[in-house]
Amino acid sequence: MDDHSETPSLREVMRVYPTGVTVVAGLDAGGSPFGLTVNSFTSVSLDPPLVLVCVGRRxxxxxxLTSAASFTINVLSADQEAIAIRFAREPSEGRFDEVEWRPAQSGDPILRGSLAWLECSTTEVxxxxxxxxxxxRVERCAVNDRAAxxxxxxxxSSVEE
Ligand SMILES: Cc1cc2nc3c(=O)[nH]c(=O)nc-3n(C[C@H](O)[C@H](O)[C@H](O)COP(=O)(O)O)c2cc1C
Known part of the structure; x- marks a missing residue:
């Protein structure tokens, strides 16, 4: 016998698996920045450098995002909990209002104060x-030493180095 309690729900299992938090971002048809909070970020390959994120169909x-040629992944730092919440809640538009960002080479948004960012070109959906x-495919990326x-x-919560 072990001490696990059986659950019918995948959601209940996944919520005990700790992850970092990211904001996946791009530009809408009018060139305005958009983004959403995503924790389904993982590395796929080092050579070539590939990562993946899962985006809900709804x-x-x-x-x-699935038709864009590029996107950014902003890995959030410990003091960006408010950003994580903001980018997971309605309204979907205007999330970048009052949030400091700059364009990556692709034009996609890089959030100020994040722990890391990755500028990606879409290779497969x-x-x-x-x-x-x-x-x-990771075209450019950067990190700093903030807490995650x-x-x-x-x-x-936060994880120190
Ligand atoms: C911690 C956290 C992680 C999330 N991870 C994902 C994810 O990996 N993929 C996804 O599609 N939605 C994820 N969500 C939900 C989206 O952020 C949310 O549904 C979305 O922002 C809804 O707004 P939208 O319609 O503008 O995309 C996550 C939310 C939170 C709070």
Missing amino acids: STWHDR LSGGDHSILVG LLFHRGGM
Whole structure:
């Protein structure tokens, strides 16, 4: 016998798996920045450098992101919990208002104060049930030594170096 309690729900299992928190971002048809909070970020390959994120089909930005040639992934730092919440809540538009950002070489947004950023060109969009799996080639990336924002059991906390 072990001490696990069986659950019918994948969601209940995934919420105990700690992750970092990112904002995946791009430019809408009018050239305005958009983004959403994403924790389904992982590395795929080092050579070539590939990463993936999963984007819900019901996201306002699903079609735009899956048809875009590029996107950015902003890895949030411990003091960006408010950004994580803002980019996960309605309204979907205007999330970058009053948020400091600058354009990557692709034009996609890089958030000020993040722990790391990756500028990606889209190489594949795969079907993954109610999400699409966006595979990106990392064209440029950068890190600093801030503490990371951690998501675990539905709450956010921080991880120091
Ligand atoms: C910590 C956290 C992680 C999330 N991870 C994802 C994810 O990996 N993929 C996704 O599609 N949505 C994810 N979401 C939900 C989206 O952020 C949210 O549904 C989205 O912002 C809704 O707005 P939209 O319609 O503008 O996309 C996450 C939310 C939170 C709070």
